Amino acid sequence: MSNSVPGSAGVIATARLIAAKDLRVERRSRVLLNQVLPFALIVMVMFAFALDSDAVLERVAPGLVWLATLFSVLVMVSRSFAVETGDGALDQLRSAGVPATGIFIGKMLALMVQLMVLVALLVGAAVVLYRAHFSWAGGVLLVTTATAATCGLAAVGTLYGGLAAGAKGRETLLPLLLLPVVAPVLIGATRATESAFGTNGIAISEGWPWLGLLVVFAVLFSVAGAVAFGPLLDE
Amino acid sequence: MSNSVPGSAGVIATARLIAAKDLRVERRSRVLLNQVLPFALIVMVMFAFALDSDAVLERVAPGLVWLATLFSVLVMVSRSFAVETGDGALDQLRSAGVPATGIFIGKMLALMVQLMVLVALLVGAAVVLYRAHFSWAGGVLLVTTATAATCGLAAVGTLYGGLAAGAKGRETLLPLLLLPVVAPVLIGATRATESAFGTNGIAISEGWPWLGLLVVFAVLFSVAGAVAFGPLLDE
Amino acid sequence: MIAHEPGIDVVIDLSDAVAVLGSFPALAGATLSVNRGEIVLLRGPNGAGKTTLLRLCAGLIPLERGHGQVLGIDLKNDRELVRHRVGVIGHNNGLYGDLTVSENVRFWGRTVGATRAEVDAALRRMGLDGRLADLPVSRLSAGQKRRTALAGLVARRAELWLLDEPHAGLDATGRDELDQVLKMAAAAGATVMVASHELERAAQLATRQVEVVAGQVREIGAP
Amino acid sequence: MIAHEPGIDVVIDLSDAVAVLGSFPALAGATLSVNRGEIVLLRGPNGAGKTTLLRLCAGLIPLERGHGQVLGIDLKNDRELVRHRVGVIGHNNGLYGDLTVSENVRFWGRTVGATRAEVDAALRRMGLDGRLADLPVSRLSAGQKRRTALAGLVARRAELWLLDEPHAGLDATGRDELDQVLKMAAAAGATVMVASHELERAAQLATRQVEVVAGQVREIGAP
Amino acid sequence: MNTSMSKHSPRDRVTGTPFTRGLGVVILAGITLLIILAIFVSPADVNQGESVRIMYAHVPGAWLAYLAFVVTGISSVAYLWKRTRSLTWDRIAGASAEVGVLFMGISLVTGSLWGRITWGTYWTWDARLTTTAFLFVTYIGYLAVRGLGGTHQQRARRSAVLALLAVLEIPLVHFSVQLWNTLHQEASVAGRGTDVEMDGLMLFTLFLGVVVFTLMYVWLVLHRQRSLALDDMLDDSGLDNALTARRAEAQGVAR
């Protein structure tokens, strides 16, 4: 704006604007609180039903937490972009020359915040429902795992959500693209959580390499998203 | 129309029109074929991976088939109503005085046809992937189970899909409504399928009572839908 | 000739009607009476309640207070019965993007029992035969979509036409075609109520103008 | 005063431009040159390519063949650079239904670096202060939504305004306000291109009319 | 754009050239030799018995799928890099991904047949098998995105980004046997120091299989790439016709 030509806001400012907007929309509509959360809890209960055996349940509890998270991510991403495409706001953002990297970071951050809340509650639920063992020693591992995993999920969800946003049949394209890619997150987070819980007698130290995988994934997709979001959105 | 006042089509005619329209939309957009099907298959793979033990897998294979079906139903129902609400067609149907019972039956039938295709393929996949045992003797039970279960799922899906259609945040409301209600279908279909497969040495004869549950469910929700769809859609 | 029950010549009869959206009285005591064969123009500022009035008359939203009859049917108790005798077009088009223009019009025509010939006539009437007929609606321009929606409406023989800004997006020819259709329908005994902001244009069409202001209706003399 | 690079007085310069939607040449060789300060009215039948022309000039769709420059920027290579200097409103409003009117306008203003004062001025300009400002957009009438979208556009100081049927849905006051805004912007050195089917009204606004027919552009003398 | 092709007459617009025809003959000969070596000449395995012969299709299939996906990735980079940007790269990427999915499919099918014989099951939730399935589905998703529509450039841009992300799964598949302790064969040929010693003739047959599959890959990609180019050209000439028609329409409206 130094040359007095009205320009668009910078990347950081845009990211902040978008994240604040998304969180405000969530605060108004309370979709996470009133709907996603119960959905995730029901998914976990359903698993418990489908498996129907305490011994098995306890062993697979960490996996189920992350599986429930995964399905919730699908729902949340599609909601996050339904907000943008409902009345052509995404198109408007493009045509206002708003930096795509900013849009990506903003939407990813908002998604991440919501996911963190969700994961925290699911882990709590797992402790209760599946009688998972929660040791304070594993706490640090668990928190870092959750952070890295949500970061990765938010990044890849936003990236592919944006890709699918314009397409017709996006309700179904998104899961197709997302699920195979997030498999490593599912695995990594499950194993790290297992060792944090001490499931099957796995030591905490075994969890750290898995955390490494999660961090690599998160960094990879955050960078990819920041770089590629513009070209993906563009016609 | 006998009194020469132009009226709307009857219930049956409407149902046929709507079902034909939905199936034509599917034929054009190929969403089931290109996207839901791979999605369902991936869901099955993910489950298997999260469980990660052959012995367990074989035991829970029937449950997983129906769990994957359930998640696909969510996706398909939301797609089915996205088609109606995208440009206000549902509102237009209401204001044209089209009989709501006809709309319900039409959309339910279209959903059922698509679900039948899906379930057939998933059962096939389960036989291969999870090494489920398929006996020809259990075939009859399996086919009737699949029919009753898809009928019930289609009915309840259409009913709640219509309910959620107008609401904001419908992407997340639908699963919340649907999942707890279909729990009986999940259980009944799983048990009936188990006995059709002979999983855990369950005899085929044990499956028939479960089939009864499914039939009751299907009849109940079909009737409820036919009756209540109009009031539900209305403001 | 459009059929009608003899003796009912007051097609719309509202007195002190109140309709509520959320908790807001979008119609706050509207009184209006429309006779058969009239073409009424609803004018008034944004948010005055024109759309709400049309939707109330179509039986789409409940009458909260006051009295209202449409085509001799009481809005308080039987508003569902109004619907299949009324043709409505709102701000949305209600089209299926994956189906072609002719498939859409045929679908909407057949839901109200129109014959194939009537559908074809409607397509021709709105200039949608030719290349456009087989194009998926998702590929149309804004005005072409509006035309398709109007063709779906024209395909049925409604007794009461309720149109919410029907001209928006139509080109000059389309406007003329639509006006002609509406005039013919009115001449044949149907009744038309149009909300519009294009006052000059709509004034030529209407036989009577009515102003909606803050949820109430005021008569304006014949144009 | 709107800033501009000195020396560039041809703001839009298209020659034989082709733009493709799907596989259809919606623009089939359009040649058009617009100078700074002009208010150009795009007219023409439905499906002629007006929307496509506007989107091409906004850098939203690629230039398939031919040449094109907007604000001195080549559309073939750098069309992304056009965007933040252009204000666009299309057939859709691009609003967030859960946010209030003022939140929406502020959001759109701030994405392009407008100050709080500018946003407030825009709200006042479009008559959106008062009760409406704190209403969620999902509860607005069609015209009120359009106003909100226009306020978001007014809040930024674009050098080139591209408007696709901006009047649709606005009431008489709204139309006047909008026209006034556009005239002031043009007087201050901005350029305006408007697609519209309301020919009488738009002719009063425009300094020049241009007809789009089957993807090509034809000059029409000054009004 | 591939302008060199438009110089030829329509009659030349076929996907075969003398080179590919020659290559085709070599491939046929190679396949024959491979079948003879694999089924009749090479010895049975100590552990696997006769079923080891499946390996000569299974392993080259997997490796060539890797190769194909890597080629897709490299072509995508070439497309994204401004200096080498050309739709030809995009078409090579697409062709290679299609062929890669085909080969991965071959490897999956032969693998599960082999599994049926040696492990007694078509499928098991082994890490290698699962990650392979994910890789397979990822590229199906890639092909679905290619089919989304839009302009050629848009298709190219989207799918190139996707290809770059997808190719990263290959190391995951390859190292999955080390990451997780699995049933599946460790990397015995291309892996780090293992104690498995392969019989010379078996190794040679495997080598021949890889060569034949590579030639097949080249042949398929060349043809497919050209047919994709023809598709795009058809689009372009369709555009020419459509342009003419639309201009004529404008004349028709002339006053």
Ligand code: HEM
């Ligand atoms: C559906 C089942 C199977 C799938 C999806 C599968 C997949 C693969 C893949 C992707 C590779 C390439 C590995 C790499 O180099 O990175 C491979 C290699 C190989 N597979 Fe399989 N496989 C399957 C079953 C089997 C079975 C049953 C056997 C034998 C008992 C087998 C033996 C081998 C061998 C010997 C190699 C070469 C190993 C090397 O040197 O890297 N596979 N398989």
Ligand SMILES: Nc1ncnc2c1ncn2[C@@H]1O[C@H](COP(=O)(O)OP(=O)(O)OP(=O)(O)O)[C@@H](O)[C@H]1O
């Ligand atoms: N939940 C609500 N809370 C408060 N006000 C509401 C609510 N829902 C609707 N409104 C108001 O009700 C009115 C609806 O008016 P309506 O849509 O009938 O207007 P209109 O005359 O059709 O306007 P336009 O010309 O813009 O289409 C608007 O003023 C709107 O702000």
Ligand SMILES: Nc1ncnc2c1ncn2[C@@H]1O[C@H](COP(=O)(O)OP(=O)(O)OP(=O)(O)O)[C@@H](O)[C@H]1O
């Ligand atoms: N995929 C496609 N296939 C064929 N035709 C298409 C496709 N996509 C768009 N079109 C056509 O391209 C044209 C787009 O025109 P555009 O939207 O620019 O028209 P417009 O002048 O803005 O019309 P309106 O006045 O109705 O808004 C229409 O004729 C439409 O039918």
Ligand SMILES: [Mg+2]
């Ligand atoms: Mg209105």
Ligand SMILES: [Mg+2]
């Ligand atoms: Mg247009």
